[in-house]
Structures are given as C-alpha cells and as structure tokens.
Amino acid sequence: MIQNAFFLALREIRRSAMRSMLTTLGIVIGIASVIAMVMLGDATTAYITQSISKLGTNMLMVIPGQERKGVPSSSLMAKKFTHNDIEAIKKEVANIRGAAPVGSTMIRAVYGNQNYSTTIEGTDNDYFIVKDWVFASGRNFSEIELRSGKAVCVIGESVKKELYKDQDPIGTSLRLENFSCEVIGLLESKGAAMFGMDQDDVIIAPIRMFQRRISGNQDISRIMLSASSAEVIESAKASTIALLQERRRIGLTQEDDFFVHDMREMVQTLSSTTKMLTILLGAVAAISLLVGGIGIMNIMLVSVTERTREIGIRLAIGALEREVLLQFLIEAVVLSSLGGIIGIALGIGVGVGTTIYFDLPLIFNTSIIFIAFLFSTCVGIIFGYFPAQKAARLNPIDALRHE
Amino acid sequence: MIQEEKEPIISLRGIVKSYGSAEATTYALRGVDLDIKQGEFVAIMGPSGSGKSTVMNIIGGLDTFNSGEYNFGGVDIGSLSLDQKTLLRRNYIGFIFQGFNLLGKTTAIENVELPLLYRGFSAHDRSEMAMNALRSVGLEKVSHHTPGQLSGGQQQRVAIARAIVTDPFILLADEPTGNLDTVKGKEIMELLSSFNKEKGLTIVMVTHEDEMAAYASRIIRFRDGKIDNSVHTKIVQ
Numbered sequence: 001m002i003q004n005a006f007f008l009a010l011r012e013i014r015r016s017a018m019r020s021m022l023t024t025l026g027i028v029i030g031i032a033s034v035i036a037m038v039m040l041g042d043a044t045t046a047y048i049t050q051s052i053s054k055l056g057t058n059m060l061m062v063i064p065g066q067e068r069k070g071v072p073s074s075s076l077m078a079k080k081f082t083h084n085d086i087e088a089i090k091k092e093v094a095n096i097r098g099a100a101p102v103g104s105t106m107i108r109a110v111y112g113n114q115n116y117s118t119t120i121e122g123t124d125n126d127y128f129i130v131k132d133w134v135f136a137s138g139r140n141f142s143e144i145e146l147r148s149g150k151a152v153c154v155i156g157e158s159v160k161k162e163l164y165k166d167q168d169p170i171g172t173s174l175r176l177e178n179f180s181c182e183v184i185g186l187l188e189s190k191g192a193a194m195f196g197m198d199q200d201d202v203i204i205a206p207i208r209m210f211q212r213r214i215s216g217n218q219d220i221s222r223i224m225l226s227a228s229s230a231e232v233i234e235s236a237k238a239s240t241i242a243l244l245q246e247r248r249r250i251g252l253t254q255e256d257d258f259f260v261h262d263m264r265e266m267v268q269t270l271s272s273t274t275k276m277l278t279i280l281l282g283a284v285a286a287i288s289l290l291v292g293g294i295g296i297m298n299i300m301l302v303s304v305t306e307r308t309r310e311i312g313i314r315l316a317i318g319a320l321e322r323e324v325l326l327q328f329l330i331e332a333v334v335l336s337s338l339g340g341i342i343g344i345a346l347g348i349g350v351g352v353g354t355t356i357y358f359d360l361p362l363i364f365n366t367s368i369i370f371i372a373f374l375f376s377t378c379v380g381i382i383f384g385y386f387p388a389q390k391a392a393r394l395n396p397i398d399a400l401r402h403e
Numbered sequence: 404m405i406q407e408e409k410e411p412i413i414s415l416r417g418i419v420k421s422y423g424s425a426e427a428t429t430y431a432l433r434g435v436d437l438d439i440k441q442g443e444f445v446a447i448m449g450p451s452g453s454g455k456s457t458v459m460n461i462i463g464g465l466d467t468f469n470s471g472e473y474n475f476g477g478v479d480i481g482s483l484s485l486d487q488k489t490l491l492r493r494n495y496i497g498f499i500f501q502g503f504n505l506l507g508k509t510t511a512i513e514n515v516e517l518p519l520l521y522r523g524f525s526a527h528d529r530s531e532m533a534m535n536a537l538r539s540v541g542l543e544k545v546s547h548h549t550p551g552q553l554s555g556g557q558q559q560r561v562a563i564a565r566a567i568v569t570d571p572f573i574l575l576a577d578e579p580t581g582n583l584d585t586v587k588g589k590e591i592m593e594l595l596s597s598f599n600k601e602k603g604l605t606i607v608m609v610t611h612e613d614e615m616a617a618y619a620s621r622i623i624r625f626r627d628g629k630i631d632n633s634v635h636t637k638i639v640q
Contacts, residue, residue: 008520309504320489
C-alpha cells in the first residue's frame, strides 16, 4: 500500500513539476537559511576561539587588585608584585611551563625619520614561552642583559613594518623616548587577535630596563603564567592563588588583593556568546521554515480542491480512505523532503561561500544537516496531514459531481 | 457463466432514502424492491428526480440508505463499514459515468491501470491486463494518449475498459451516452451489449434515452422514488 502511494505521489509530483517546485520553495529557503546561519555561527565561534588561543595556550594572568571588569582602578591601588614573587612562583607552583613578569606602557619609537607609537612590554625570556612566540630572526635576552637591564629589545612584525619597511632591524638602534635600544630579535607574526588587537604591535625589553628607564620603580604590574597542559590549569591556578595569599599575608577573612585570570574563561564567555547568537539566528531561520510549511499546506489544500474529481474517481473505483490519505501525505512529505535536500545543498553552498569570503574556518556541523532534513520531513507530515485528511474524507458522489 | 435464474445477485427490499430531518425531509427513494440476476442488462429510466441515480449509487455502495435491505451476492450491504463497501467496489463492481471521469494528463493505459493499482497487481501484470482491456474496446492504438487527445466516444471507451479490466461481477453505468451524440452513443451501447452477450457481464444502466434503453434486456421505470413498472424487452439468454 505504501509502495503504491509512493508511486502515485511521485507520478503526481512529476506531472505538476512547476507547482511542485513553487511548493517546495519555502522549505528550500527555510532550510538553506538555517544551514547557512548555523554554519556561519559555528565558523565565527571557531574563529574567536582560535584567535584567543593565539594569545597563548593555557595562559593564566595574575593581576593585582580585585576582579573588576575592564576597570584597572583598583589594580592601581593594590600592592604590585615583586621579582621575589616571580621567583617563588617558578620554584613552588608545579605544572607550569613559565612565569613572566610584565610591565607595559605606551611609548614612541623612532628609527631614522620614521616614528611610531606602540606598546613596550618589560619582561623576561619566559614571556616567549608563555605566549608560544617564535623568533623570525635574532635571539632572545641573555642572562646578563636581563640581570643588568641592558637597553636591548625584541620587536614585533608590525613595529618592524612601520619603522623599517623591508630593512633588516637586527643590530640597529631604536630610539625610545630619551634613550636608544639595540634591536636583537624579530618575532614571527601572530596576526591580529580578536577585537582587532594587533599582537605584533609591540616592543619587548628586559623587565629591569623597563623599570629603570621607563616606569621608574621596582613594581611588576602583571604576571603571565602558562600551565603545562589544559588539564592542570586548575591546579596551577589554585597553587598560584595559595602561594600569593601567603606571600601577601592575606588572612582567611580577607578578600584577595590580586586576581588570577584564566584565558579559558574568556574563551568560554565569548564562545558561549557566539553560540547564543548562532541559536538565535537559527531560530529566526526556523521561523521561515514554519512559513514554508504553511506554504506547503496552502498549496496542498488548493491541490485537493483542484483534484476533487480525481479523488472522487479514486474513491469510487476502490481506493480506501487511508490510501488516498497516504497518497496526499506522501506527496507533501516528498515535496518537503525534496525541498529539504535542495535547501541543504543551497545552504552549504552559501555557507561555504560566505566563510571563504570572510576567511573564516570551515566547520561542517553534520548534526544540523541531519536535523534540518528530519525537520523538513516533519514539516511535510504536519502540514500535509490536514489537506490529506480533507481529501480522504471527501464523499465520492459529491466529489464526482464537482466541476 | 449464467447462474440459476432464481438467484439474483442484487436484491433490494424496501429501500428508503431520505434527506434532511423532521418536517423538512425529502424522499429520494420511497421503498424500492429490485432484483437483478446474473447476466442481465437492466436499463433504469425515469424523469430527473425520480430516484434512478440514487438507486444506482446505493447499488454501487457509494451511498447509504435509511431503511430496507440490500443483498449483494449474499452479503448484507447495510451492515458493511465504509472501508468494506470500498473493497466491494474495488473487487466486484465496475463504474462508468456520464462525464467519463478519466484522470486528466494521464494516458489511457494509466487510467485503465488505476483500479488494478489499488488491487495490488504488479506493474507488468497491470500493463498487460490494461492493454487487453483497451484491445477489447478497440483502443490499443491510442493507449498512450491522454483524455485531451481522445474524442468523447474514445474517452467513454477508455472508461469502459477501466470498468471491465478488473473483471467485475456487475457493471454500473450512469448515463453512459449522456455526453455523446447518437452515433457515438450507439457505438458505446453496441460495445456494452456485446460484453453482456459474449461475456455474460451483468450491466445496470441509468439512461433517459429510449433508443439506448432498447439495448437492455429489461427496462425499469422510476417515478417519484418508486419503481413504476418493470418490462422485459428480451429474454435473458
């Protein structure tokens, strides 16, 4: 019986190809937009996750003051870190690959007749480990340079481009404010990270040089840590907190005057935001599917009225009610599934095109493709049932008289 | 082929059919008794509104009746469900209508195959049986034409092929020549008559044309929902 109904339904669809095409258009557009939206959303999420991980893998950032979103005012009041803190962390916190002190400020760099405003970060060699940063040319700081605070610096790709163009910067002397500094290394480009923040727009110098010549004090405003793997981030974070609490003599009832910022949290927050956005876009697209479903119902109802006589003939020569119902239901389901398949192909096409155009990572979410197909079939069943039932319940005598 | 004359395959007793309720009731049939025997060719005549089409629909299991008994080949039709009546039509009854009622945009052979489809024959059997039926009405050459490409007479012959392809017990024809001119109408009647004579096919036909009714072996006249008279024109072979 089902085989027969399929045969009849397919024949009918073939016979009225134009109408069938128009009927499925709503579903095609609905499914295509769901697929394209979700694909784009996934691509954006992956892109953001990737660019955050460019900042450094498994990174922890220790900042003085209490956690305040984006406002550094409290960190200005809180006690800064010292070199001894860094030493203690390196010695006592297990599972870390490196711990780098960081002090940073804006500075004007001059080379030849070029001048460029950028960020200078005072740190040590652990900085490159923590940030997973590789040298394009030159070398990192030597022990002596670090200890004495010699005026040497490593520059990022953007700084090199601005000041040196195609020239080799290694060995040249860069003028920073009122002193000059020898360029000993050039870092490989990391590319722009999120928020348009250019990671390559930086000059890196030994922390002692930074303190002596620029900040004028012994303070360390940040510590950057890198856990040896993703699994041990939590334990590294906990032992860092415990160590600093002890060193800064924070009582059990007191609030910490420092904060350990986990980069993963940032990743999670951001990716959950984009995931939310993906769901939202998908939901909007799903509404168009609903409209597509109503379109199918509409055309099927018109089709039932148009084919009243045919239904009458079928019923008169011996088609059971459920056979007529099945025929019309299968027609609706085949149309909507066909629309689903075309929509999936179109959606993937649009999705791939857009992600390539915006240079986003290509993510294939097979489950959404499966769900979309299932959904389109369900739309056919739900919106095809009412017209099919209407067809099956026709009185054959009246249907045969219908003009 | 021919049964004992005393055993009618269709037997109606006191069939009443009314529409509406209470005071507004209108009667289509006011107690009809009718026997039709195997191999008969019965013409039902009467003015419009006399109930001849209604009795036809009841015989075909398309319509219900309010009281009375209807026995079809030993089965009490009044007690059958909708689906059972459908199966009765599918397996034992062939229909021909005044308006031909072929499926448009569908070839002659596909139209003839339609009842076979519901009976569950394979594609191969379907086309073979349909082709045989078309041959018996002389239309094997236009088997792949759609109704739009056929004349009225040809369309009605396709409809006849569709009605007889399942080899029914009885053929019900509702004004089969109503939409045709006399020449074409007579061709159709000759065809029906030959099926009746050669294959012993039982035919019940509604018509208002005496010329067409003359082909039948018995003429039943309806008036105001009742049988007015019943005349044998020929002896049933």
